[in-house]
Amino acid sequence: MGVSRVVMENPPPSQSLPAYTEEVLEALKPEIESTANGLPRDQAETYLDSAGFEPATVDTALDHLLNNGYIYIVNDQIRLTESNL
Numbered sequence: 001m002g003v004s005r006v007v008m009e010n011p012p013p014s015q016s017l018p019a020y021t022e023e024v025l026e027a028l029k030p031e032i033e034s035t036a037n038g039l040p041r042d043q044a045e046t047y048l049d050s051a052g053f054e055p056a057t058v059d060t061a062l063d064h065l066l067n068n069g070y071i072y073i074v075n076d077q078i079r080l081t082e083s084n085l
Contacts (some may be wrong), residue, residue: 017064020053024061025070027051029080038077 017025031047034038039047041062049057062078065071071078 017068017070018061020057020065021061024048024058025055025065025084027053028078029084032071032080035077038074040076041073041078044078049079066069 026041027048028044031044044062045055045058051054053061062071066073069081070084071080073079
């Protein structure tokens with residue numbers, strides 16, 4: 001019998017983040033990284049509001065980041081996934 005080859009296709013590229021979500025993530029990274037245990041969501045929202053982001057934008061962006069694995073929550077603290085450090 002001959003050797004059969006299985007060609008694995010690359011998975012489809014992950015969906016890119018909307019620009020406003022990337023901006024929220026980039027603004028939030030230093031705040032989260034400066035803590036040992038993450039950042040409470042309300043504190044993150046307050047910081048982003050002071051950075052000039054609209055509350056609706058912040059809420060939508062944080063939900064998008066959470067639902068797509070860019071951030072996660074432990075004990076009500078927002079943390080960055082390892083790939084985003």
